[in-house]
Amino acid sequence: MVTELNxxxxxxxxxxxxxxxxxxxxxxxxxxxxxxxxxxxxxxxASLIAPAYDGRASAIAYASFRMWEALxxxxxxxxxxxxxxxxxxxxxxxxxxxxxxxLSFDRKELDAREDGEALGYMIENRHIRAALNAxxxxxxxxxxxxxxxxGHAPDASxxxxxxxxxxxxxxxLVVGAEGRHSTIRVGAGIRTTGWxxxxxxxxxxxxxxxxxxxxxxxxxxxxxxxxxxxLTDNRCNIVWTEKPAISDALLAMSExxxxxxxRLRFGGHLGAITxxxxxxxxxxxxxxxxRFVSPRAVLIGDAAHGVHPIAGQGLNVGLRDVAAxxxxxxxxxxxxxxxxxxxxxxxxxKWRRFDSTSMALVMDAFNRIFSNDFAPLxxxxxxxxxxxxLVPPARRFFxxxxxGGSGALPKLLKGEPLGA
Numbered sequence: 001m002v003t004e005l006n007x008x009x010x011x012x013x014x015x016x017x018x019x020x021x022x023x024x025x026x027x028x029x030x031x032x033x034x035x036x037x038x039x040x041x042x043x044x045x046a047s048l049i050a051p052a053y054d055g056r057a058s059a060i061a062y063a064s065f066r067m068w069e070a071l072x073x074x075x076x077x078x079x080x081x082x083x084x085x086x087x088x089x090x091x092x093x094x095x096x097x098x099x100x101x102x103l104s105f106d107r108k109e110l111d112a113r114e115d116g117e118a119l120g121y122m123i124e125n126r127h128i129r130a131a132l133n134a135x136x137x138x139x140x141x142x143x144x145x146x147x148x149x150x151g152h153a154p155d156a157s158x159x160x161x162x163x164x165x166x167x168x169x170x171x172x173l174v175v176g177a178e179g180r181h182s183t184i185r186v187g188a189g190i191r192t193t194g195w196x197x198x199x200x201x202x203x204x205x206x207x208x209x210x211x212x213x214x215x216x217x218x219x220x221x222x223x224x225x226x227x228x229x230x231l232t233d234n235r236c237n238i239v240w241t242e243k244p245a246i247s248d249a250l251l252a253m254s255e256x257x258x259x260x261x262x263r264l265r266f267g268g269h270l271g272a273i274t275x276x277x278x279x280x281x282x283x284x285x286x287x288x289x290x291r292f293v294s295p296r297a298v299l300i301g302d303a304a305h306g307v308h309p310i311a312g313q314g315l316n317v318g319l320r321d322v323a324a325x326x327x328x329x330x331x332x333x334x335x336x337x338x339x340x341x342x343x344x345x346x347x348x349x350k351w352r353r354f355d356s357t358s359m360a361l362v363m364d365a366f367n368r369i370f371s372n373d374f375a376p377l378x379x380x381x382x383x384x385x386x387x388x389x390l391v392p393p394a395r396r397f398f399x400x401x402x403x404g405g406s407g408a409l410p411k412l413l414k415g416e417p418l419g420a
Contacts, residue, residue: 203279
């Protein structure tokens with residue numbers, strides 16, 4: 001990490017507020033094409049890569065992984081990336097067992113041109129952050145941390161970004177990549193639409209006796225989805241959705257009590273299980289910005305849209321933002337325009353807003369359909385899953401959608417450099 005300490009105003013073409021996974025990926029993508037960029041984050045990188053920081057892992061679509069390979073961090077990530085070979089989706093009730101009607105997605109069903117591609121990869125967030133920060137240091141990307149952004153002021157010729165330590169940065173464009181409570185979004189006067197779910201995700205990692213063979217399980221229960229997501233070294237990341245009062249009780253339990261409750265849902269197919277780290281809780285909500293662009297400012301990732309984690313698409317939607325915005329900025333710069341050119345930003349918004357908003361609403365609908373115990377609806381959704389399971393083209397369609405391999409893809413999601 002690089003920290004600037006002098007009092008003179010800093011200058012750059014693009015200033016990225018937020019050095020998380022989306023923000024650093026954007027910084028690396030722009031720097032690789034010669035665009036001058038500064039990334040700032042309110043937290044120190046060392047704290048973000050500690051095992052006890054947040055316990056989360058991300059399901060990375062193969063299109064997203066291709067982008068990281070194109071940016072030169074695929075080799076650093078592969079030792080920590082667990083291939084997802086199969087996804088099993090079932091419906092049921094605790095102690096009632098899973099429904100006999102289920103849905104499965106198998107990598108082997110992908111077309112020959114996709115031979116060898118996994119359905120996706122499970123990677124612990126700390127390893128992703130470590131790889132991105134190492135690449136930023138290696139490539140000389142200017143990263144200011146820890147320092148918070150306090151505001152921005154656009155004008156006809158650029159934007160001035162204020163930092164909490166008293167410094168300022170002059171840029172052509174500021175990117176809000178600092179999450180759901182984005183200072184850039186608030187400062188731009190961009191409102192959000194959304195709601196809280198009466199759900200909290202309890203997240204932890206478990207070690208188990210038997211191999212998982214790269215199979216991910218998503219088990220829909222009345223309180224919300226329960227996911228067992230394969231990690232390297234005979235481990236699984238658990239995302240267990242419950243009502244807030246129950247999640248509080250789960251966190252307060254002893255390890256033995258918690259594991260006893262976990263086994264009721266986890267089952268015995270992977271043998272004995274033990275906790276491999278702390279437990280964390282994350283209240284769930286949906287939030288969508290009313291627009292992604294304002295003069296000299298643009299939003300990506302959770303600053304633009306926060307989705308329900310029911311299908312693990314949150315980070316992938318943000319990385320699609322990154323790929324599209326990087327392409328729009330580079331295209332503008334390559335024809336002699338500014339990085340903050342209004343037409344380039346408008347192109348980005350048209351490219352991404354419909355897709356990301358649609359994804360957020362689809363995830364919301366899935367959660368509402370599956371997170372209940374209404375008997376007629378339970379029968380209907382079980383039959384619907386079974387029907388899709390019987391139609392191979394339908395299964396392949398959903399696999400490609402989840403893997404980010406369909407639609408008008410930016411170059412980086414196809415594994416191509418922006419300059420190609």
